[in-house]
Amino acid sequence: MLRRLMMGTLFATGISLAAVSTAPADPINLTIGKLLELTGPLSETGPSQDKAIKLAIDYANKAAAAAGVDIKAADVGADVQGDPQAALSAARALVAKGASCLIGPSITPESIAIANGLTIQKKITIWPVGTSMRLRTIKDEGTIFRTVPPDSLQALALVAGIIDKLGTASGKLVSIAYRNEPYGEGLAKDFKAAWEAKGGKTQGPVVFDPNQATFDSEAGEIVANNPDAYVIIDYPDTFAKLGASLVRTGKFDATKLFVPDALAFSTVPGNIPAQAIEGARGTRGGTPTDTDAYKVFDKLWETAGGAEHFSLDANSFDSTTLCMLAAVAGKSADPAAIQEHVRAVTTPGAPKFYLTTLSDAFKAVAGGEKIDYVGVAGAFEFAANGDPTISRFDIFEYRAGKLAVLKQIDAAK
Numbered sequence: 001m002l003r004r005l006m007m008g009t010l011f012a013t014g015i016s017l018a019a020v021s022t023a024p025a026d027p028i029n030l031t032i033g034k035l036l037e038l039t040g041p042l043s044e045t046g047p048s049q050d051k052a053i054k055l056a057i058d059y060a061n062k063a064a065a066a067a068g069v070d071i072k073a074a075d076v077g078a079d080v081q082g083d084p085q086a087a088l089s090a091a092r093a094l095v096a097k098g099a100s101c102l103i104g105p106s107i108t109p110e111s112i113a114i115a116n117g118l119t120i121q122k123k124i125t126i127w128p129v130g131t132s133m134r135l136r137t138i139k140d141e142g143t144i145f146r147t148v149p150p151d152s153l154q155a156l157a158l159v160a161g162i163i164d165k166l167g168t169a170s171g172k173l174v175s176i177a178y179r180n181e182p183y184g185e186g187l188a189k190d191f192k193a194a195w196e197a198k199g200g201k202t203q204g205p206v207v208f209d210p211n212q213a214t215f216d217s218e219a220g221e222i223v224a225n226n227p228d229a230y231v232i233i234d235y236p237d238t239f240a241k242l243g244a245s246l247v248r249t250g251k252f253d254a255t256k257l258f259v260p261d262a263l264a265f266s267t268v269p270g271n272i273p274a275q276a277i278e279g280a281r282g283t284r285g286g287t288p289t290d291t292d293a294y295k296v297f298d299k300l301w302e303t304a305g306g307a308e309h310f311s312l313d314a315n316s317f318d319s320t321t322l323c324m325l326a327a328v329a330g331k332s333a334d335p336a337a338i339q340e341h342v343r344a345v346t347t348p349g350a351p352k353f354y355l356t357t358l359s360d361a362f363k364a365v366a367g368g369e370k371i372d373y374v375g376v377a378g379a380f381e382f383a384a385n386g387d388p389t390i391s392r393f394d395i396f397e398y399r400a401g402k403l404a405v406l407k408q409i410d411a412a413k
Contacts, residue, residue: 026070027070028071028328030072030327031074031075031097032057033078033094033095033099033102033103034075034078034094035080035094035103035105036105037079037105037107038080038081039079040080040082040237041238042235042236043082043236044269045129045310045311048309048310048313049316050307051313052313052316053075053320055297055300056316056320057320057324059300059358060073060320060358064328071324071328077094078090078093080104080105080107082110084109085113087114088113088114100327100333100335100338101125102114102124102127103320103323104126104127104129105130106128107130107181108130108132108183109182110130111128111130112135112138115138115143119143120140123335124143124339125323125326126144127144127146127322129316131154132150132186133150133151133152136385142339144386145382146386146387147315147377147380149388151183151186154260154261154283154285155187155191156190156411157283157395157409159194160409161281161282161409162258166229169195169198170198170199171199172229173201173228174227174230175203175221175223175227175231176203176230177205177206177207177222177230178205179210179235184207184234187260188205203227206221210235214245219242219249222252223251223252229257229258230258232259234259236262236265239263252276254278257279257281258281258282258283259280259282261282261283261285264396266309267401268401279399280397280398281396281397281398282395282396283393284396285315285392287314287315287377289405291376293356293374293375293376294314294376296356314377317375318376321355322373325361325362326342326344326345328362328366329344329345329366341365345361345365345373346372346380346381350370351371352371352372352374353373354374355376377392378390392408392410395408395409
C-alpha cells in the first residue's frame with residue numbers, strides 16, 4: 001500500500017521512477033587509518049608506508065573526482081611502536097577518529113592483537129604488511145586482507161635465490177638463524193623444509209632474543225662448519241648488533257648471506273657494518289617495473305620527494321586503493337559495507353582495470369559492476385583466507401650500500 005501511495009505521489013509531481021533510481025549517490029567521506037611502525041624494531045619502514053598511503057589517497061581522490069564519483073578519503077595515523085598492546089591502542093584511537101579500514105601494521109602479533117581486540121567485532125578490514133603465516137591461525141571472519149605475498153611463498157623465493165647463487169641445493173649446507181618471534185620462526189621453518197626438499201642440508205636454527213646484550217655466541221654458531229650460505233631472518237635494529245658480532249668472528253663472508261624482506265633497504269642504514277651486508281643477497285615482495293602502473297607510481301614517488309622506496313610500499317599503495325574502490329562498490333564508508341565488497345573489486349574473470357584507468361574503475365563500481373583491479377604490485381584475486389594469489393619476488397643484492405634488483409621470479413608451490 002505504501003509503495004502504491006509513493007508511486008502515485010511521484011507520478012503526480014512529474015518525477016519518474018527512473019529519475020529517482022539514477023539520482024546521485026550520497027557522498028562518501030572515508031577515513032583510512034595508518035598503522036605505522038614509526039618507532040620500534042621496524043621503524044625503518046614507517047616513513048615509506050606513510051608516504052605510500054598518502055600518495056594513494058591523493059591519486060584516488062583525483063581519479064574519483066574526474067569520474068564524477070562522490071568519494072573523498074582522508075587519512076589518520078598512529079605509531080604502533082612494534083608492540084601488540086600499543087598497536088591495539090593505536091587502532092582504537094584511529095577508529096575513534098572514524099577510520100573505516102586500517103592499512104598496516106608490519107608485525108604480525110600486532111595485527112593479531114588488533115583483530116582479536118577490535119576489528120573482527122566491528123567488521124573493520126585491516127590490510128597488514130606483515131607476511132607471517134601466524135596471522136592465519138586466527139578466525140578473522142573475513143576481515144583481514146593482505147596484498148603482500150605470505151612467507152610460505154617467500155621461503156620458496158629464498159630457496160630459488162640461493163640456488164641462483166650456488167647453482168644447486170644438492171649437498172649444500174645453509175646455516176639458519178632468526179630473531180625469536182613469529183615472523184622469524186615461521187619463515188625459518190618453511191625455508192628449512194623447502195631447502196631440504198631440494199636435497200640441501202641445514203644447520204641450526206640459531207634462535208636469538210632481540211633484547212639480549214650481546215650476540216657473539218650466536219654469531220659463532222652461525223658461521224660454524226663453514227656453511228655454503230647463511231639465511232638470517234631479523235629486523236634492522238637487531239641486525240646492526242648481530243652483524244657486528246658476525247664480523248668479529250673473522251669467519252663471516254657477507255657474500256654468503258641471504259636475508260628476507262624485513263632487511264631490504266633502498267640504502268643500508270649507517271649503523272649496520274658494511275662488512276656484514278655488502279654483497280649479501282635477499283628477497284622481497286616484487287612489483288613489476290615494466291608496467292604503465294608502476295611508471296605512474298614511481299613518478300608520483302619521486303615527485304613527492306621524502307622517504308625512499310622500501311619493501312612493500314607499492315602493496316600498501318594498492319591496499320589503500322582497494323579500500324576506496326570497495327567503499328564505492330558498497331556505496332558507503334561503513335566498515336561492513338567495505339568488507340562485503342572487497343571481492344567485488346578483485347573478481348577473477350571480471351573486466352580488468354589498472355592505476356592508469358582508475359577513473360574508469362570508479363565509474364564501473366559506482367554503476368554496480370564487478371571488476372578485477374590489478375594494482376601496482378599485480379593482480380590479487382584473493383584466496384579464501386584473504387591472502388593474494390600473486391607470488392612475484394625480487395632477488396636483490398647489496399652493492400656499495402644500495403639495493404640492486406638482480407631479477408624477479410614467481411614463487412609457487
